Amino acid sequence: MLSYQHIYHAGNLADVHKHSLLAWMLEYMTRKDKPISYIETHAGRAIYDLKADEALKTGEAAMGINRARQWFDPNHPYTKSLQQTAQTDGVNAYPGSPMIAVHRLRETDRITLAELHPGEHSALELALPTAICRRTDGFAMAHSMLPPTPRRGMMLIDPSFEIKYDYETIPSHIRKYARAWNVGIIVLWYPVLTSSAHGSMLKILQNEHPQALRHEVRFPPARPGHGMIGSGLFVINPPFGLAQEAANLKARFDTLS
Template identity: 70%
Template sequence: MLSYQHIYHAGNLADVHKHSLLSWMLAYLTRKDKPLTYLETHAGRALYDLDAEEARKTGEAAAGIARTRGWFGPEHPYTQVLERVSAEDGPNAYPGSPLIASHLLRPSDKIHLAELHPAEHAALELAMSPTGAKCHLRDGFEMAFALCPPTPRRGLLLIDPSYEIKSDYDDIFRHIAKLHRAWNVGIIALWYPILKSGAHGPMLEALSAQHKDALRHEVRFAPARPGHGMVGSGMFVLNPPYGLAEEARRLGARYAKLL
């Protein structure tokens, strides 16, 4: 797990799916004048340079955000964050989910981020230092178990593992069940890859059976390169905000035109 670095994949089609829906949810939550908590179990470094050698090597950003940025109108919160980050950090800067959260949340809101990779954690702390976010050098699920239910109690937890460890698919079902019991009013959002191998299938079947009212949204796209096993992106959201299903349908129609 400590070998994973998201810079190779930042801004890809899966990020666009995940980050646009996350942006919409956070903007929705801040419509109410009540503080909230944002937690993230696998935060990464928060800010990515899409002109870096690692990003250019895979070409995933070129096939992702560079191709799809026009999908989102100027009023969409994802567009607004992208424009702010470009203005502050340059045209090749891309925000990870922690930075997206910091741009959309308010001073009264709390942000807790976990990252276990030492170098990624150091970069995360640097990127997030002006925001007041708490960056934990800790296993993300350990952090979530320790903090849930958080204060403030309103809020959202993003679970976005690398899935490099095969046991993740077995463990996540149990972890989400435990977190939901502890924080039954929280929005719990899980990102997962859609794989040619079908390795994600049993996990999704178990989650769907246990959480029948959750929103499950998936998009498909061509592999990033020959032999690449990921052919789509999914989001599984417990306690989905009102209107998220409609937003997801609009986004799905855009992805369908790529195929």
């Protein structure tokens, strides 16, 4: 859906959950001296101004990264990306997942990003000239390029879920991705909703990928009546140590309840 723009939600608690574990996984993968492929299906603009009117309107960053920054020590890869962004773009800038990938990866690694929204895609290209930025449907792009070269790597699937049938079609996409790229780390982010709209999708995914890691955190709604009360990651072929890192993060989120 081309109406969605993440600037309204940048730096919220779901971003803290998703981006801190993404940064950890990418840093873990680069410990080996082998190139990797990083693919993202719904990239957004890569960098966000948390003092922009859109961000201030929702106040989600104030409840999110501004509150949770202290959870991470200076050597955590997420902290490093936050600091790199502040140094290059100012203290009010927040890195999206493509920028975190650029921070954590090396010149030998290959980054391919999809973003369909024309304005977001233009901003993405401007922010990340070294990445391959395609203005196309991310699900279709991933199907067309799997398995990638290099074969070792990760894909982040991070749709807005404003298109309601995403919950119905995502299991089929992931089934095909996992079959075509059986060594790839496939990461799906999803919202935890009061409506439980994500429930049937997760049931299918868990039945089809029983060895995957499902990790969820809960937090208070951003405003009264807001339907998102948590954030989830479903990770196929999770890296060693991710479950413990995720458990440590959940303990931090539990203090918010």
